[in-house]
Amino acid sequence: MTKSELIEQIAMRQPELSVKEVEAAVRIILDDITDALAEGGRVEIRGFGSFSLHYREPRVGRNPKTGDPVELTGKFVPHFKPGKELREQVNASRALGY
């Protein structure tokens, strides 16, 4: 499912909202999550999961073309941990043969 398909699905279930409103709402939700993480915060969505940052230590990498060593600084990367409900539902669907 892509973002535009997600917007269509939501719009079908929210007939009181226009597709334009749903589009704007999806953009705001994703931007809010992005902004929270960009400020070093956490996002906790009950029943779904949580987003947080993980730290990657500085390391010496290689330029893939020349093989020269490159100093890479430490950085933060986004991390998602599925919540219990999502984990259980996804795993149960496996047993049902999806």
Added chain:
Amino acid sequence: MGALTKAELAEHLHIELGLSKREAKSMVETFFEEIRGCLRENEQVKLSGFGNFDLRDKRERPGRNPKTGEEIPISARRVVTFRPGQKLKGRVEEFDGPLEP
């Protein structure tokens, strides 16, 4: 600053888009329900700019009870993984820490 939650997302939709509080709450619930429903049917979710939620089937593998050291197999399972998109990764790289405890 506490974690961002569904309540704050709904409040923001209410203020920003003028949705009623009930509509905003329902919109946020539906957003996450739709993604979860898709993953439950073993379908990947791709949100351009933000990231992809993928599914991986893991085989049974040997494990250990960390408390007792007893060997117990970890059963075969399906798990959700998240691959952040370029835009999200780029925004997060700007953050130079430290994280809140």
